[in-house]
Amino acid sequence: MREGRVSATTAGAGVWVLAAGALVLIGLPLAGLLMRAPWSTLLHDVTAPSALQALRLSLACSLGALALCLVLGVPLAWVLARSSVPGLGLVRAVVLVPMVLPPVVGGAALLFAFGRRGVLPLRLPFTTAGAVVAEAFVALPFLVLATEAGLLGLDRRYEEAARVLGAGPWSRFVHVTLPQVAPAVAAGAALSWARALGEFGATITFAGNLPGRTQTLPLAVYVALQTDRDAALALSVLLLAVSVAVIAGLRGRWTWR
């Protein structure tokens, strides 16, 4: 780690310039948003009942989506990393599709799958559960990718050691594999949670837009943008603050070294 730092600080000026460019690309729009934010009415706007309702719903949906991603994504990552079933390369490609698919198309695809006339009609559209599923759909690849990479980086002999000590397959997974891959899972969870929190296109297409039920914060921002731009900017700042706080809070945790 230390060697890495040293070589980074002694890297050529070009690296610094490019890094600064990246920061400008991300930071400048953010700064623009903050500069235009209506600070005098901000507190009033973000504590409005409709804003709090959207925030609550957003947190609930994104956390629900994260839970769904963890429950389904970690086992999927394990299968991708560990099994040798033929066609796994195709599965891996399919898992990545939600990352490249325009979210609106993803939402439509979800309708074809789980809509009223879908392959598996679950009556999800226009429900909060539908919003959770839409968010999980776009967020899942982040968790699976990070977890699979973590699993591939593990020394499998620890599992052999556990087996020698009498641990069965499930026990090995829970007590040895999972704790060791936890940092990777946590990193993936932070990414997929952030993706779920900001989700817009798939949610609006699949779950619709109804305050208190499916109108998450990004949707509320979009609606507010059409009527009350200051409120929209205030809500955006709120969304920004929540995500930055959580991700910054997560960093550095979950490591045992």
Added chain:
Amino acid sequence: MALTRLLDVDVEVQAGSLDLRASLQADAGDVVALVGPNGSGKSTLLRAVAAQRPGEVGLVFQDRLLFPHLNALDNVAFGLRRAGLGKSEARGQAQGWLDDVGVGHVAGLRPHALSGGQAQRVALARALARRPAVLLLDEPFAGVDVSAVADVRHAVRTVAAAPNRVCVLVTHQPVDVLALATKVVVLEAGRVVQAGSVADVRNRPRSAWSARMAGVNLLAGQAESGGLRVGAVVVAAVAAAATAGLDGRAAFAVFHPRAVTLSAERPLTSARNAWPGQVADVDMEGDRARVRWVGPVELVAEVTPGAVAEMGLRPGLPVWASVKATEIDLYPA
């Protein structure tokens, strides 16, 4: 005392270039040194034995493999928990095992905070915790700081020889074999080439590798009356009793490097085995020098540093080597 056979396994493993087909037997109280060249399959053999009986065999891996996310105490408690013990009971016992091997004070530390010697003993405690009838140690002194080897060796010695246990120890160090083992199994290229008591293997090695470990010269050939044919020469051996009935059969001749005399001229002594050749290499070891010599046969001679200086021994120097027939032991292959 009736012997209880605690270990009796046959192992077949194909892994890459390794074709391992070996069996291991040991009785209660045995400490078996499993030796052999690198890549001969020693570690694979241990792991295969452990895999055959999960939970019943204690294995200390070569690089220990302590779980990095658990502290020393919970590493040791791991197997006990899997055996169904409650958390506090398992931890209590684990602390006892750590104390037994002298590292009770590091119970709360994670593996990355342990020294090599401490980690090795924690791994030992972890392997012992379920009171296995078979304890397998894969190079327990590798990666241990020189200053800590004595502590670890003491811990291993304490636990290795137990009346109701078998301990199998992979090692490269002849000193470990002598200090710890009661039996030796020599593995080469996936096959057991020799198994027996320590004295057996030292006095009558059956492979070039075992001979090198025992520190003796070993020649392989065909027994003839009064000696052993090795290529173009016949090595005379007086151990007549040993040669009786061996004629025409494959046999080994073994002799100590100290039994080899080097001289600039053809020796005038009674030695029947005298060949011209040249020095291949000179290796100084404290108050002795080991000289590798190549002639009709290859051998190692042990001489004094004084002799090296006096004769001007150096690689390429033509010298005669002679061995008294009485110093050579001959036995069937």
Added chain:
Amino acid sequence: MLAAASLSTGLREYAQARVSFGGSQQLALSVEEGADVDVIVTADQRTMDGLAAHGRVERPAVVASNTLAIAVAPGNPKGVRGLADLARPDVVVVLAHPSVPAGKYAADVLGRAGVQVHPKSLELDVESAVQKVVLGEADAAIVYATDARARAVGDVAIPSAQNIVTRYVAAVVKTSSHRAAARRYVARLPARLRAAGFSAPDASSDTG
């Protein structure tokens, strides 16, 4: 050129202009933020008035009118006959959000008819509301009559007494670099939209 989503049935084919469709408010925001646009067509007067008041556009002109209808799922499985049926709990209704003109008009129409509807979703533009009916997720949506007719869905007329006449307003954006051409384009819009099934700019609800 930016155009209200409901005009897509009428303007899609006109290749001379590159047209972006969207909710009227969203379009107005783009113009406010200085998007490189020549012409904007909104689905209501109010949005355009806002732009005119800020001096963003030249004098607006009404280019077409439209009315509302109920778009129903193919075959009208829920048997929707009029606005009153939209209050039935077994009918899944989606509306456009009141912040876009179609949503505001729909709310007006429902209010005038005295019908209390619990929509399942307030879509962000009228096109999305139509889409939900096309895909079969919703049983009914109140949309522009042109949309309901043009798409492969059933349409149930709303009696003119309850209906509303909506007007499309076009204007040349002041920052346009082709203002003369843009003006000619706007002048031709009424005839084009008429041909595409929209009502004349001065139509009353009777002709809708």
